[in-house]
Amino acid sequence: MKEGPVIASVAALLGDPARANILTALMDGRALTVSELAEAAGVTLQTASGHLAKLDAANLLTAEKQGRHRYFRLSGPDVAQVLEALMGLAQRTGATRVRTGPKDAALRSARICYDHLAGERGVAMLKRAQRQGLIEGEQDLALTTRGRAFFADFGIDLTRLEKGRRPVCRACLDWSERHRHLGGALGAAILSAMIDRKWVRRDSGRVLTFTCEGVEGFEATFSLA
Amino acid sequence: MKEGPVIASVAALLGDPARANILTALMDGRALTVSELAEAAGVTLQTASGHLAKLDAANLLTAEKQGRHRYFRLSGPDVAQVLEALMGLAQRTGATRVRTGPKDAALRSARICYDHLAGERGVAMLKRAQRQGLIEGEQDLALTTRGRAFFADFGIDLTRLEKGRRPVCRACLDWSERHRHLGGALGAAILSAMIDRKWVRRDSGRVLTFTCEGVEGFEATFSLA
DNA sequence: CTGATGGTTCGGCTATGACCGAAGTATGAA
DNA sequence: TTCATACTTCGGTCATAGCCGAACCATCAG
Numbered sequence: 163m164k165e166g167p168v169i170a171s172v173a174a175l176l177g178d179p180a181r182a183n184i185l186t187a188l189m190d191g192r193a194l195t196v197s198e199l200a201e202a203a204g205v206t207l208q209t210a211s212g213h214l215a216k217l218d219a220a221n222l223l224t225a226e227k228q229g230r231h232r233y234f235r236l237s238g239p240d241v242a243q244v245l246e247a248l249m250g251l252a253q254r255t256g257a258t259r260v261r262t263g264p265k266d267a268a269l270r271s272a273r274i275c276y277d278h279l280a281g282e283r284g285v286a287m288l289k290r291a292q293r294q295g296l297i298e299g300e301q302d303l304a305l306t307t308r309g310r311a312f313f314a315d316f317g318i319d320l321t322r323l324e325k326g327r328r329p330v331c332r333a334c335l336d337w338s339e340r341h342r343h344l345g346g347a348l349g350a351a352i353l354s355a356m357i358d359r360k361w362v363r364r365d366s367g368r369v370l371t372f373t374c375e376g377v378e379g380f381e382a383t384f385s386l387a
Numbered sequence: 388m389k390e391g392p393v394i395a396s397v398a399a400l401l402g403d404p405a406r407a408n409i410l411t412a413l414m415d416g417r418a419l420t421v422s423e424l425a426e427a428a429g430v431t432l433q434t435a436s437g438h439l440a441k442l443d444a445a446n447l448l449t450a451e452k453q454g455r456h457r458y459f460r461l462s463g464p465d466v467a468q469v470l471e472a473l474m475g476l477a478q479r480t481g482a483t484r485v486r487t488g489p490k491d492a493a494l495r496s497a498r499i500c501y502d503h504l505a506g507e508r509g510v511a512m513l514k515r516a517q518r519q520g521l522i523e524g525e526q527d528l529a530l531t532t533r534g535r536a537f538f539a540d541f542g543i544d545l546t547r548l549e550k551g552r553r554p555v556c557r558a559c560l561d562w563s564e565r566h567r568h569l570g571g572a573l574g575a576a577i578l579s580a581m582i583d584r585k586w587v588r589r590d591s592g593r594v595l596t597f598t599c600e601g602v603e604g605f606e607a608t609f610s611l612a
Numbered sequence: 613c614t615g616a617t618g619g620t621t622c623g624g625c626t627a628t629g630a631c632c633g634a635a636g637t638a639t640g641a642a
Numbered sequence: 643t644t645c646a647t648a649c650t651t652c653g654g655t656c657a658t659a660g661c662c663g664a665a666c667c668a669t670c671a672g
Contacts, residue, residue, distance in 0.1 A: 167407045
């Protein structure tokens with residue numbers, strides 16, 4: 163029974179601490195160089211290079227050469243999704259450490275989940291959008307006609323989003339909160355718009371920091387009413 | 388960076404072939420003894436016992452003592468869900484072997500996913516139920532009033548299901564097909580009803596075999612119209 | 613050309629952990 | 643009580659794979 167079930171090979175790849183560090187570092191959807199990933203994983207360049215070769219061979223990552231750098235990114239949103247699911251499971255089963263450092267608090271407050279907003283802010287945004295009748299559904303989300311007008315007004319080109327293969331609305335289970343936040347093409351577009359208008363800033367890693375105007379704008383746009 | 392991200396410890400548990408075999412053997416939701424699991428994993432009793440202790444310590448499994456047997460089962464549907472997600476990822480990234488034995492074909496046709504119907508039949512059932520207006524939604528499923536009457540007529544006690552904590556309808560991404568099938572409390576109840584009226588028989592492992600009357604009943608109940 | 617930086621490959625060290633034989637603990641049957 | 647079954651624990655072997663130092667390619671700047 164050496165052939166084992168298909169899941170073992172993939173899971174084993176995710177099971178090494180260094181590789182897991184690399185993958186979580188990539189969960190914000192950006193592409194990083196080998197050196198950056200080595201730093202993030204806490205190993206030397208050679209070691210990281212070996213790990214990356216394996217992850218690439220398994221098609222979990224895609225590589226892109228640019229000058230003398232090689233950039234790696236997750237090969238798709240599904241990889242990020244599996245990682246978040248594993249985090250949820252790890253938390254539920256109590257494997258989580260108590261470490262409640264300041265970085266941890268920041269992560270819980272607002273962070274990037276592949277390419278959209280997650281954490282308390284992300285959960286709040288979806289909840290309020292639902293209460294305002296912009297989005298309907300629970301597990302399966304859909305834009306209402308009112309929501310279409312709202313987000314078009316917010317500066318998002320919905321017809322373009324709907325042309326793509328990617329689902330517009332996608333409910334993504336939040337790792338720290340136990341509720342859902344908004345992913346999909348729309349989730350990505352909203353975050354990108356928020357960054358454009360300087361509501362939010364990318365810090366190191368996956369942490370997102372809201373500016374003063376950002377908080378104000380957020381509260382005004384996604385009001386509780 | 389030895390502490391590593393939380394996912395590594397869990398993923399490492401799933402990454403061993405023997406343990407992965409054990410977990411997939413439990414994916415049909417039943418509880419199995421140590422010997423049975425050792426057999427399924429292709430290792431000796433002692434080795435299996437060690438693996439089970441680890442999986443139990445990580446709360447992925449729950450143990451239950453009965454006489455001189457110890458029964459293990461998955462600690463919840465979320466574990467099965469993560470396993471299915473990993474299978475999907477393994478398939479997408481091409482880690483899957485070509486092995487297309489007869490057992491594989493049977494698995495694709497109809498199988499148990501934790502406690503509900505999956506495979507071609509499972510996907511077909513949901514699709515037809517949606518077309519008939521019994522269930523609505525795509526990612527997030529909900530019973531229509533027509534659906535309530537229909538399933539009550541089918542012999543399912545919906546008020547009882549709705550009392551439980553478990554969601555009644557749950558869209559579960561199918562591993563072999565690339566579509567959704569119906570999970571949740573309702574999905575479990577339907578499968579159990581089908582077994583009661585001998586539409587379907589549990590074979591070894593996760594394979595489900597439809598009887599002649601089963602196919603007939605299935606087609607009559609979930610018609611294409 | 614030379615030198616510097618980013619990345620890969622190779623070789624050897626080491627630790628982890630999977631595995632099984634054998635001995636030890638429960639539970640049930642005769 | 644005696645034996646058998648189901649399982650756990652212990653001890654020792656062995657293979658795998660992660661890790662780094664060192665040497666080797668590739669790209670860019672002078």
